[in-house]
Amino acid sequence: MFKNNSILALDVGASGLKLAEFAPLRSGGVELIRYVVGSLDLDPQSEGDRYTYITSTLREMLLGSGIKPGPVLVTVAGQSVFSRFVKLPPTDREKVYQIILYEAQQNVPFPIEEVVWDYQLIGSAGQELDVMLAAIKTDIIEQLLESLQKAGLQPALVDVSPMALYNAVRYNYNELPACALVVDIGARSTDLIFIEQGRVFCRSIPVAGNAITQQIQQEFNLSFADAEEMKKAHAFVAFGGAYEGHQSDVVDKVSKSVRSVMTRMHAEINRSINFYRSQQSGQQPTLLLLAGGTAIIPYTDTFLKEKLKVDVDYLNPFLNVTVANQIPAEQIGRSAHVMGQVVGLALRRCMACPIELNLMPPKVLAAAAFRRKQPMLVIALLGVIMTVAVWCGYFGKMAQLYHERLVLVQRQVQALSAVDHRLRAVEQRVKEVTVRIDKLLALADRRTQWIKVLSQVRACLPAGMTLTALKPLAPTAAADEVGALVVEGFIYRDKFGENDVPIRDFRDELRKQPLFSPDKTQEEWAPAPEAGHYKQEFRIRIELKQALRS
Secondary structure, eight states, X not given: OOOSSOEEEXXXXXXXXXXXXXXXXXXXXXXXXXXXXXXXXOOTTOOTTHHHHHHHHHHHHHHHHOOOOOEEEEEEOGGGSEEEEEEEOSOOGGGHHHHHHHHHXXXXXXXXXXXXXEEEEEEEEXXXXXXXXXXXXXXXXXXXXXXXXXXXXXXXXXXXXXXXXXXXXXXXOSOOOSEEEXXXXXXXXXXXXXXXXXXXXXXXXXXXXXXXXXXXXXHHTOOHHHHHHHHHHHOOOOOOTTSOOOSSHHHHHHHHHHHHHHHHHHHHXXXXXXXXXXXXXXXXXXXXXXXXXXXXXXXXXXXXXXXXXXXEEEOOTTSSSEEOTTSOHXXXXXXXXXXXXXXXXXXXXXXXXXXXXXXXXXXXXXXXXXXXXXXXXXXXXXXXXXXXXXXXXXXXXXXXXXXXXXXXXXXXXXHOTTOHHHHHHHHHHHHHHHHHHHXXXXXXXXXXXXXXXXXXXXXXXXXXXXXXXXXXXXXXTTOSEEEEEEEEEEEEGGGXXXXXXXXXXXXXXXHTSTTBOTTTOEEEEOOOOOTTOOEEEEEEEEEEEEEEEO
């Protein structure tokens, strides 16, 4: 899908969009080439046209930044995704998917056929497996992706915002304390990401930037847009206690509104830490990393450090990520706190990441697969047309020659009826031409037989099975005929149900095909996978009812 080296990453937030273009490096990392941040300017109480705003905002961002439309990696906000962390009992690897599917059906609060869901094994506690489930309503994600397509972007992957941020942290911070907490303060919600060695836990709390705006809106009786502008102009976290307020009454009231919301946020963070320690057997965080658009309100770090009694720093997603020279350091410094998600997305394209979720709807995946196949389909169609044209031309030419010869013979018969031996010579030449035509037709028939054989093999292939080799077998070493075929391949057992026997089903379907012998088509080799491995290889011998010329 990606025809050039550029990687487009888009973070879709509640109040803004972040679009960035990266280039992969030979060292395995990525380099930020250009980026643009756009605001949706939406009142949370009236978001009926949200997807229309996303489309129009994206078009403006693409036009103003010089980023060319193309395949894009996307994150969706944590509050749009239903996520659960569950523990699985000790079980065989072959049964893991069935158990996870059961857990998804039990935990997702919607019918499973109405959501797009994915899972990730994120570690183990003793003999138990820790699994993260993520699900989103199909209509929500399809509407979002449709709005991106209208702007000229082709969604290639859908990640969850907290997990993309987690991947960015793991890549950039080589040394973290035993337990670190990332606090991503957005507009509508705040994502809390607990990071320990070999495990992760995330949770969203409904206290964020919009809560501050709404507090100011009520305090001054303003519209949401005016309250947002006042927040941007005057907001900081008031010191509280015995500290003297700001000289300006307006600024003082705004700062106290901010502190009121931040106090609620601190209570929610503290409650989440207690839940993590008691229910998830986690440790007390000793480092807090701030991210998100609301996190830059002055004194937010000081407030949380004082309340939580931990070290607080701002997350920098560019510690190990290169930034192109044409981007000024001051510019990227002003935006670094909101760029973690797009960095995490770009890393998904270049390397294996700790968390790899994909919430692409099946309908969108099918459309993308068809688009990838279109060039090959067009080439195949052109090849068929050219083949038919060549054969038509050949037979037309032969028919013309035959007609010319026949006319000549008829004239000779009429004029030289006495010269019988000459007429026989001409007739003999006509027979030779006919024999040549028959040989060519037989050659064409043999070629189509091979196409039919391969088509019947492919028609039997179930989804999730991969063929790695197809070898023709001759009856003897000197024979120029093929009497049998050997196909080799493999399956991933976790893609099939516990009771599924895809290799045997594949063999049985082959036996039903008109060109293959039902009695002599057998499995030659299909060992059970080793413990802990999902891959099972196999080899099947297909006996042809009628041998083909090689």
